[in-house]
Amino acid sequence: MLPRRPPHGGRVGFLYCPPWRVQGISVGGEQTVVQIPELDINFDIGMCPRVALAAPWVALSHGHMDHIGGLPYYFSQRTFQKMPGGACVCPPVMLEPLERMLHAWSPVENQQTPFKLVPLGHQEMIEIKPSIYLKAVEMTHTVPANGYVVIEHRSKLREDLQDVPQAKLKQLRESGEDITRTLQIPLVAYSGDTDMNQNLLGEDFCKSKLVITECTFFDEGHRQRARIGNHLHLNDLGELLEAWEAETVVVIHTSRRTRIEQSREQAREFLGEKAMERVHFLMDHRRNKTRYEQQVEDASLASTK
Template identity: 30%
Template structure:
């Protein structure tokens, strides 16, 4: 005798109160927070020893690949600050997804010391997956520049962590008329150009700076960090009881490091992130609220 089909209320799905229609399910494969600062959209998430990934949508560039939200796949250019797992683990996934979706191979800037090992890693995944992982790995050293577009330049600078690491700044560049030609008529400027005279000079403004993991000495040796419109930095530790010399030795920052330098930050927006997992959200907010000076209030955003 055949058994009657189980009624919905008798099934495991019914016991778990799962929806019957697949369209009711929204899958987010990674947490993403979003903030709009004027004309720039910053997205990402960062937690120490867990995962770090950021992107600036309008600039079409991302910073670190500790995890790879599905929506981030469309960003064609990435930088990697260093090769710790929570900052680089999703690099093969990102490359594979772009190939799967028939997108152009991405360009990934990373410390030169990590390039060969990343190539080895990608080769191992290609053999396991039996699929190509095409990408352009660009070795970077401190104080180098790379053209992203006519309007934007990427620069790298040394940071101070437990392994070789870099920070990155995206610069806006514009051609401006030289001071000595400001009073000329349009046709006079045109004639000078036609005669071979360079009537313009390049003006650069730091748009976004991403520090990655570093102790605070990076701020003092790279003053452009203080001038960038948007600064994304780590503030791994916030509690008063931590020994800062130990924190600095292992390449991280404390809230006190930011407070001590409060008057130097000219940034429109400072995003503080990469908090230790030993803190919960309310602890972080309470400790920062207690210590943050007036000069940073309204400009420093806690990304928790």
């Protein structure tokens, strides 16, 4: 008998949720990295698969190894490949230990790898692209944890000036008056690892167009296990789907032990067919491939009309 070949792992999941691509790897306890290329960001870094190097921002949810293992590699490889910048946002308590960890690599590698860490506390924001901000939202996990919401800031004319003629507006502006207001539009929300909590039901998550959420447990008998590990259970997802207005909800952090088809089936039974139209599993490779092929076909049909 010949020995078996090693299992092939580390396949990158991919979903096109217009206008964003959602790509990465997320298996609970193994690794989680979810990239939105259009927003220049990786949520968590997992083991830093090749695809993750391209995004100049990393937003770490918490300090568990399956979410941060690839961070030194990320900075080192970006330097090696002469990619400029690269910054990592994290919960404030992680700043100092991460700094120590990254500095500790210098004598190991015998070189100085530049890195940038940005602590971001609850409700704090940082601009990651022109007019695009990353906001931290506190989550509840076994360790301090951030969720994140990417928010677009759009300048609009002040409500009370809607009917004012252009010439008058110009005059006001020149006199130094601020004639605009800033609309904050939540685009994408990311839960990281978390238990059910009020912030998941807050405005930022509810109004986001796309929500990427963990859901680690699906079996009815695993509700207690979800609570102990401070994770979301399918039951919680049901409640959240009712609150979230998102057109698309991407489920991550599913278990390797349960086949993805089985988790999807459990979700369908519990949530119903209608709710499942907007729920996708990042690691459901076969189904996501079929979905993408359909999107390609629809696009080519539309362009020949």
